[in-house]
Amino acid sequence: MRAGASLARTGMLVAGFAFLYGPMLLLVVYSFNASRLVTVWAGFSTRWYAALTQEAQLMASVRVSLLVALLSALIATFNGTLAAIALVRFGSFRTRTIFAGAIYAPLVMPEVILGLSLLLLFVALGIERGLWTIVAAHATFTMCFVTVVVQSRLVGFDRALEEAAMDLGAGPARTFIAITLPLIRPAIVAGFLLAFTLSLDDLVIASFTAGPGSTTLPMRVYSQVRLGVSPEINAISTLMLAVVGLALLFFAALSRQRGD
Amino acid sequence: MGPASNVRSGRNWLVIALPYSWLLLFFLAPFALVLKISLSQSALSMPPYAPVFDWSDDLRAIIEKLSALSFDSFAGLFNDSLYVESYVSSVIIAAIATILTLFVAYPFALAIARSSSKLRPILIGLAIAPFWTSFLIRVYAWIMILKDEGLLNRFLLSIGLIDAPLGIFATNTAIVIGIVYSYLPFMLLPLYAAIEAQDPALLEAAADLGASPARAFLRITLPLSMRGVVAGSLLVFIPAVAEFVIPDLLGGSDTLMIGRTLWNDFFLNRDWPAASAAAIVLLLLLVAPLLVYERVQLQDQEARR
Known part of the structure; x- marks a missing residue:
């Protein structure tokens, strides 16, 4: 009876993880395929990776994506952290409902609607679209994620530490920098990474808010994917998966070290 | 609540002003715009819609235009x-x-x-x-x-x-x-x-x-x-x-x-x-x-x- 249950559990775990990771694994394997026909195996080769370095447009879009992700994540982290402090510490204030609503709404708002509305704003204001409009759009939709992460840390926060600092004569600003900020730093870092990843991955909102000359990596990959499967896309995809995989391993190891 | 307790609870309105104005500009204003444009006629121009309101409109003009709002897009x-x-x-x-x-x-x-x-x-x-x-x-x-x-x-x-x-x-x-x-x-x-x-x-x-x-x-x-x-x-x-x-x-x-x-x-x-x-x-x-x-x-x- 117990053995049966444990066998079923193991079977379910194997099937579940095979479903989750199988498609990605196939993509990685076939990126090392010598044949141009993606799904016909013709021996091991790294030629598609070598071919990638020749694609200047692709490299340019990698730079655009990284820059957009960095700038928008910085803005989102700043605004999102302030918003979390306001939500947790300010109690109720007038228009709090609007404020909270505007913060949480992008969490569940369809991307097409966010993208469309931001494009209409930029057109109405006569702002030429380009790198900065993508940055503003990404900073807006990723901010709420930072707020949620930082907020959960602030809720479980011991206020006595701040009070002690103030009793010892520290002003509000000094208390914030010396006590509050270091204590909520892990959440701020996590929020930043989340915002960075979401920005790097976004296709829909970037497509609405980008201008000529500011094509992000997902936009470039998307336009190629529409034309069909190709070994080059497999190679880019593998590199992107590798970067995320290594980052995740790094942070898992880091949090493990800190946790124990 | 006096000013002293405001300091205590860390209520500094600057804290809220920045994220709030960001959201007003990049989230709430765009929504108002979507609503506005959905009520306007489509036009062959750039941007491809006829304006509904003008900043220069006075109250009477606004009321006049309100009555002429187009629900064509929704009916469509x-x-x-x-x-x-x-x-x-x-x-x-x-x-x-x-x-x-x-x-x-x-x-x-x-x-x-x-x-x-x-x-x-x-x-x-x-x-x-x-x-x-x-x-x-x-x-x-x-x-x-x-x-x-x-x-x-x-x-x-x-x-x-x-x-x-x-x-x-x-x-x-x-x-x-x-x-x-x-x-x-x-x-x-x-x-x-x-x-x-x-x-x-x-x-x-x-x-x-x-x-x-x-x-x-x-x-x-x-x-x-x-x-x-x-x-x-x-x-x-x-x-x-x-x-x-x-x-x-x-x-x-x-x-x-x-x-x-x-x-x-x-x-x-x-x-x-x-x-x-x-x-x-x-x-x-x-x-x-x-x-x-x-x-x-x-x-x-x-x-x-």
Whole structure:
């Protein structure tokens, strides 16, 4: 009876993880395929990776994506952290409902609607679209994620530490920098990474808010994917998966070290 | 509350001014704009709509224009079978995909939650790790698998199980598979949280009282995890209704889903008022599930206190 249950559990775990990771694994394997026909195996080769370095447009879009992700994540982290402090510490204030609503709404708002509305704003204001409009759009939709992460840390926060600092004569600003900020730093870092990843991955909102000359990596990959499967896309995809995989391993190891 | 207590509680209005004005400019103002443009006539110009209000309008002009507001775009939506069919088929596809995701995710979440406490954090970490990888790439992997000359068909043909390609690619079935795969982590996490929080003593008590494992599951585990079921389902259903990438890449040219129709109207047909009106209707369509989700979250927070 117990053995049966444990066998079923193991079977379910194997099937579940095979479903989750199988498609990605196939993509990685076939990126090392010598044949141009993606799904016909013709021996091991790294030629598609070598071919990638020749694609200047692709490299340019990698730079655009990284820059957009960095700038928008910085803005989102700043605004999102302030918003979390306001939500947790300010109690109720007038228009709090609007404020909270505007913060949480992008969490569940369809991307097409966010993208469309931001494009209409930029057109109405006569702002030429380009790198900065993508940055503003990404900073807006990723901010709420930072707020949620930082907020959960602030809720479980011991206020006595701040009070002690103030009793010892520290002003509000000094208390914030010396006590509050270091204590909520892990959440701020996590929020930043989340915002960075979401920005790097976004296709829909970037497509609405980008201008000529500011094509992000997902936009470039998307336009190629529409034309069909190709070994080059497999190679880019593998590199992107590798970067995320290594980052995740790094942070898992880091949090493990800190946790124990 | 005096100024002193304001300092104490850290109430500095600058703290709120920055994020608030950012949201006003980049979130609330754009929404007002979508509403405004959905009420204007489409025009062959750049931007492709006739202005509704001017900053220079005085009150009388505004009232005059209010009476001339155009609901053409909204009326057009409901007369246009393309839009009506897009809404209907989006909801149906998203609902089927959500139910399937639930059936895939539930035993998976259960298996993770019942693993040893040492293994659990690693397993759930592995299960939601794909969330951090590119959505586009994960959908792309399924093109490679499902195409007529793709890996699945090649495999099935080579072992002689089929003699002609299955033809799943570019159908609604492919879209459903894509949604289940892409949104699985969204369903897994709330389910796992709801199952893992249950007291194992409840199941022992049920077994002691003679309940079979199946009965114990139906009477204890499942009812206690309902909050996770509802939260996970909404987290999958809401974005799936408005999904663009999956129907565009895995669906056929005849696939109608509202996210894609809206995108095409905007970029290809350049009918901005129609696209704006479609966006407003889509939002209204999602208000009910959003409110339910909000409610579940609130109950969850209260339960934790």
